[in-house]
Amino acid sequence: MDLDNILEQIGEFGRFQIHNYLLVCLPVIFSAANSLTYVFTASIPKYRCFVPYCETTDNIIYDADWVPYAVPPNKITRSSTIFEPDQCYYYKQKPDVSTCEPNSFLNDTIRCHRWVFDPNERSIVNDWLITCPENEPKLALVGTMHFAGIAFGTVVSGFLADRFGRKIIFIFSILLMAITGVLQTISPDLVWFYFFMFVNSIGTAGCYPLAFILGVEMVGKSNREVASMGLNYFYACGEAFVGLIAWLSRDWVILQLAASVPPLLFVSYYWFLPESPRWLIAKGRICEANAILSKAARVNGKTFTAFEPIPQDSDTSDSSIVVPVVQKKEIYATLKELLRSRVMVVRALVLFYNWSANAFVYYGFSLSAVNLSGNKYLNFILVSLVAIPGYATAQYTMNKVGRKASMSCFMMVCGIMCCAGAYLNDVEKPWISICLYLVGKLSITASFGIIYCYTTEMLPTIIRSGGCGALSTSARFAALLAPFVPLLEHIDMSLPLTLFGNIAFVGGILTLLLPETLNSKLPETVEDAENLGKKNVTNVSNTTQATD
Secondary structure, three states: OOOHHHHHHHHOOOOOHHHHHHHHHHHHHHHHHHOOOOOOOOOOOEEEEEEOOOOOEEEEEEEEEHHHHOOOOOOOOOOOOOOOOOOOOEEEEEOOOOOOOOOEEEEEEEEEEEEEEOOOEEEEEHHHHOHHHHHHHHHHHHHHHHHHHHHHHHHHHHHHHOOOOOOHHHHHHHHHHHHHHHOOOOOHHHHHHHHHHHHHHHHHHHHHHHHHHHHHOOOOOOHHHHHHHHHHHHHHHHHHHHHHHHHHHOHHHHHHHHHOOOHHHHHHHHHHHHHHHHHHHHHOOOHHHHHHHHHHHHOOOOOOOOEEEOOOOOOOOOOOOEEEOOOOOHHHHHHHHHOOOOHHHHHHHHHHHHHHHHHHHHHHHHHHHOOOOHHHHHHHHHHOOOOOHHHHHHHHHHHOHHHHHHHHHHHHHHHHHHHHHHOOOOOOOHHHHHHHHHHHHHHHHHHHHHHHHHHHHHOHHHHHHHHHHHHHHHHHHHHHHHHHHHHHHHOOOOHHHHHHHHHHHHHHHHOOOOOOOOOOOOOOOHHHHHOOOOOOHHHHHHHHHHHH
């Protein structure tokens, strides 16, 4: 008997599982929040040069009436009617003139070294004067440090969770995320901020996957798909939470504390959140696993008979659970066989591209949401919440239309919406670009939701876990580049979305090279994987047997 059969006995998604599922979903909200606070923490607020001819330290008004005369317009603007001041230069005043009137200035500009910030917004730009275009890569590096920490933390948390247990590393990851999130707000300089951001991301990286394991492993297979999608809804709410707090506070310190202080309460999980029974069984801690399963059965109003583990090649009984063993030699042999297959190599390359493309475009959408016309906070909230119908749409279409057609269609739609939105982003009609952007984000979210399931159904059993891990890691490295894409606006305002659109559209075309896996048995061997999508394989086999 395996654990899935036991879950059928004790209740696949009863009161015990629902209670624990909701417990692990709460930290996911703050994990998502910590993953995206940097969008506002390192955002560029409104600021202009301090003009010594027209103002003094004691009399500073950001949008004073004379600003359009004394400061040239910003070259990066989405509107031809709304004046936005340049951030690094101001006009030279005419000789023998002491007023700030329309005719008081020459066309010559002066580089400034003091700035005036809009008092309604505060980011690290205000605190450490990371001003002017040449310093914007320092802001982009904040996002890169975040994704570097995510990539490192994903590997480390997985290793530690296998060694010390899912529960203890889950709680440790939450605390690491919370403490370093608070420390970001008291960083003495930008270098320390980078460091705390990196370590914070290591903790953040462990929260979602371990919450997934702890929340979904105890759910029966008939309800597992719904439970796994539910975590994504909590994650989307966490992203929207960032936009809401940023909107209300307009202060990066308050935002970071709101995302980091509440998770400190989750240390209490140590006393009432159960460990993963699958991990306990794998470690031979059968008594502890039996105790958790017995409690689950009792809470769910079911009965449970304790089991004993047996080797995989022994006779099994109803009260025994199989503990499978995978030899390293088998993994290496499977990898060699896979690399000899042209079909599998092509599929692997397409998967690597699509994982990277999905991550790059998905996170790029979140970063670029604040650059859309209109209210950047509302735009960010909408772009975050549209992920919920995105995941729901993915869940419906992948089971009705199929994995291949759904993912290909979603990626191509995303590409088309991005390219259209790149040339329709106008302040006067913001709703057009926002609608296109939301459809694009919904599409790439749906594609990202499908690719996890799609990939597992294409890889042979023995390398399925490692293969998904390698593809996920490649996606993290692709996401490292996303924070730098907004810098392309200095060349052309349409370049960021055009880049996202082309990458997504190419991914949609390449997906057509992959097989359909809907209702297919999971491949056990490389040969099984090669035969995916070949409808005539089974028929040919049966015909041959009949002829013999």
